[in-house]
Amino acid sequence: MHALQIPFIVLVLSAFPLLPILRDQVGMTMCELITLDAILKPQYANFLRNATSHREAGFLFMEWLGSLRKSPVPKAIDKFDKQFMELMTQWLLVASQSNRKSCAQALGSKFIKSCPDQDVEKQKASDDAPVRRLRDRPEDESVQRPLHKGTLWKLNTGGSLEKEDQWIQRDMWIAHNHSLCYFSVKEEKRLVLIDAVKLSTADIVEVKGKAAKANAFEIQIKRDEDDQERDVIRLAAESDAAMKEWIRKLRDTGKMDVIVTMKLGAAMAAEIDAFKLAVKNRRLKVDEGAGHEQYEPLYKNNLWKLKAEGDNQKSEDWFNREMWIAKNGSLVYYSKKDERELIYYTTADVHRAKIDILNSGETCKPFAFRVTLPPCNSVEYQPGEFAAESEALRDEWIAQFKKFQSS
Numbered sequence: 001m002h003a004l005q006i007p008f009i010v011l012v013l014s015a016f017p018l019l020p021i022l023r024d025q026v027g028m029t030m031c032e033l034i035t036l037d038a039i040l041k042p043q044y045a046n047f048l049r050n051a052t053s054h055r056e057a058g059f060l061f062m063e064w065l066g067s068l069r070k071s072p073v074p075k076a077i078d079k080f081d082k083q084f085m086e087l088m089t090q091w092l093l094v095a096s097q098s099n100r101k102s103c104a105q106a107l108g109s110k111f112i113k114s115c116p117d118q119d120v121e122k123q124k125a126s127d128d129a130p131v132r133r134l135r136d137r138p139e140d141e142s143v144q145r146p147l148h149k150g151t152l153w154k155l156n157t158g159g160s161l162e163k164e165d166q167w168i169q170r171d172m173w174i175a176h177n178h179s180l181c182y183f184s185v186k187e188e189k190r191l192v193l194i195d196a197v198k199l200s201t202a203d204i205v206e207v208k209g210k211a212a213k214a215n216a217f218e219i220q221i222k223r224d225e226d227d228q229e230r231d232v233i234r235l236a237a238e239s240d241a242a243m244k245e246w247i248r249k250l251r252d253t254g255k256m257d258v259i260v261t262m263k264l265g266a267a268m269a270a271e272i273d274a275f276k277l278a279v280k281n282r283r284l285k286v287d288e289g290a291g292h293e294q295y296e297p298l299y300k301n302n303l304w305k306l307k308a309e310g311d312n313q314k315s316e317d318w319f320n321r322e323m324w325i326a327k328n329g330s331l332v333y334y335s336k337k338d339e340r341e342l343i344y345y346t347t348a349d350v351h352r353a354k355i356d357i358l359n360s361g362e363t364c365k366p367f368a369f370r371v372t373l374p375p376c377n378s379v380e381y382q383p384g385e386f387a388a389e390s391e392a393l394r395d396e397w398i399a400q401f402k403k404f405q406s407s
Contacts, residue, residue: 043291083111140190142175148249149173153213153236164212178253204250215243286341297324299400304387312363329404367394
């Protein structure tokens with residue numbers, strides 16, 4: 001949001017001193033215009049997953065909101081502007097009414113006083129403002145076996161190549177209709193990243209220069225036939241061999257005829273049954289802002305977990321991690337690789353999971369158990385295999401899972 005818009009909003013609100021709720025709502029809206037995200041949406045979604053209706057979720061959400069003693073303003077606001085952060089957390093969005101400033105008083109804050117000349121700022125904005133392109137990510141509705149599939153790291157749109165936290169691992173595949181697709185963890189859907197028409201004219205090259213991920217390559221997509229500018233999507237494979245295989249497959253796919261023949265009958269039904277994406281990576285980052293307390297440990301201990309596509313008979317494929325069942329029932333762990341807390345299973349996952357004890361000899365680790373999620377929308381989830389240090393600890397872990405399943 002343009003900094004010059006904020007004083008105007010505060011000035012309008014100063015004319016309504018008897019509407020603190022309106023002031024608080026606009027304060028949060030100003031923060032959301034900066035983050036381009038609904039700040040309180042993840043917390044409401046968490047209540048909705050565990051409630052029987054939107055009405056019940058709304059009551060739970062309002063109860064949680066009324067118990068806050070600190071403004072749920074994300075850290076991204078502080079990175080945007082420290083003086084704006086001060087205006088939000090120490091002037092407008094203050095839980096204590098006696099310490100909260102009025103909108104009229106807020107006009108005297110450092111942030112509003114430091115706003116530059118409007119004409120100069122308008123000229124600068126018109127010269128330097130980046131053009132934002134809306135993402136068009138339709139669902140992948142292909143029903144036949146993918147031409148190629150695996151896991152890739154994808155660089156966030158506008159992210160820095162050299163920043164590790166800007167890369168997100170995703171299950172990806174080249175669909176039978178020649179589109180590059182991926183599984184969205186947030187939406188739990190198969191989505192098209194690059195459709196077949198755009199992929200047929202794209203250039204695929206290795207990334208030159210420094211990057212946080214080795215084995216990186218990029219897909220340069222023409223916006224239209226007459227436009228020389230290109231959109232760039234950067235990806236990275238787990239190994240040099242995997243990167244070269246992806247590049248070869250993508251280039252070969254781009255050269256193919258994009259018209260796919262669909263044969264009706266029993267063969268097609270068999271193909272539909274055959275295409276069930278086994279999702280391996282569903283890790284979600286724990287939001288450090290509002291609602292983080294919901295992910296604090298309720299039960300915490302060490303667990304061995306089998307890596308994706310690992311062999312459960314090989315000890316080197318097992319990793320010992322500190323994991324916990326959070327207050328909201330999700331399974332969380334600290335990733336040394338990403339240096340942050342990640343959600344292994346959401347509250348909804350834990351609630352619908354099937355947990356089986358593995359017999360001695362089924363894995364190289366004693367006291368192992370398997371967590372299996374039911375398929376959803378023709379997507380299958382790879383079972384997770386874990387092992388405790390003792391039989392008693394395994395029983396305790398399973399008891400903690402089942403406590404939230406029965407609640």
